Amino acid sequence: MRPDPDQLQQWVLHDRVPAAEIGTRLGLSRAAVYGWLRRYGVVTGVAFLPQDRLIGLWRAGMLASRIATETGLAPDAVRERLVTAAVLVPDRSYFVVGSPEDPLPEHLLRDWVVREGFTAAQVATLTGTTARQVRYRLDRYRLSTGRPGPAPRLRRRLTRERLVTLYEEQTLSCPQIAREAGVSAEAVRELLVEYGIERRRSGSRSRPPLDPAALHDYKLGAVTLEQLALRLGYVTPAGNPAVRRLRAALQEAKAPAPVVPAQRPHPYQATIDRAKEACARSAELLATVRATMARLQNA
Numbered sequence: 314m315r316p317d318p319d320q321l322q323q324w325v326l327h328d329r330v331p332a333a334e335i336g337t338r339l340g341l342s343r344a345a346v347y348g349w350l351r352r353y354g355v356v357t358g359v360a361f362l363p364q365d366r367l368i369g370l371w372r373a374g375m376l377a378s379r380i381a382t383e384t385g386l387a388p389d390a391v392r393e394r395l396v397t398a399a400v401l402v403p404d405r406s407y408f409v410v411g412s413p414e415d416p417l418p419e420h421l422l423r424d425w426v427v428r429e430g431f432t433a434a435q436v437a438t439l440t441g442t443t444a445r446q447v448r449y450r451l452d453r454y455r456l457s458t459g460r461p462g463p464a465p466r467l468r469r470r471l472t473r474e475r476l477v478t479l480y481e482e483q484t485l486s487c488p489q490i491a492r493e494a495g496v497s498a499e500a501v502r503e504l505l506v507e508y509g510i511e512r513r514r515s516g517s518r519s520r521p522p523l524d525p526a527a528l529h530d531y532k533l534g535a536v537t538l539e540q541l542a543l544r545l546g547y548v549t550p551a552g553n554p555a556v557r558r559l560r561a562a563l564q565e566a567k568a569p570a571p572v573v574p575a576q577r578p579h580p581y582q583a584t585i586d587r588a589k590e591a592c593a594r595s596a597e598l599l600a601t602v603r604a605t606m607a608r609l610q611n612a
Contacts, residue, residue, distance in 0.1 A: 327361070354390030367391065417442060423456060427499050475545075521546040532571050
């Protein structure tokens, strides 16, 4: 609910009530009070401008820009006050996300944005909302834009044969295919459904074979689990060791646990070794100096 501009002007211009006290009276925060004062153009030192005068000027046929010139208010402040007086319709309206009155339901966004490739600005224009409201719901529904644009272009870039090769033969994930094709992961998932390609369960990609020699070294404690993952090819798309996938494969294969787990090197082991060498050299030099001093004293 919008606060009354005449009441705000009375408190600020005549009664000199601070913003914190106005917030307490209206049930708003101090920042919200400052926001409404800015939107209404209520500033200390400005003359009191009642709502009746603004409504009269508007009904007399004056535009908001002309009213702003006559009254000294900013045009945006004039529009905000006229909207509060129910004379103008606000530029944007707010709806509860997911409610029956919401003009941006999930199925509509999925069809227009993901499948057809409409931009947020285009959807906002078609539905009478704002691009910010569209982007918020896309994030809320976990939908991403289906680049590179309309569905026909997307199908030309990712044909069924190529998608089968990437997804089933090369066992790439949807995000990996999306990065290679220059589209979104959500668009790849939509194409899998459209082409009738059965999707894998999460984390069910084919795993590299377990080399017996590498497993023997792991059993003896010669390599750590991370080193074994890199050696067998269990890596993430970024090249890091996929320890979780390797551990699951070892459990399924019932591989024996290491007799003596390999000790992970200290992250600063090289610095520690250099410090020990420096201490040893210092001790040798100190012993040499002491021996020289003793000979000089006996001489």
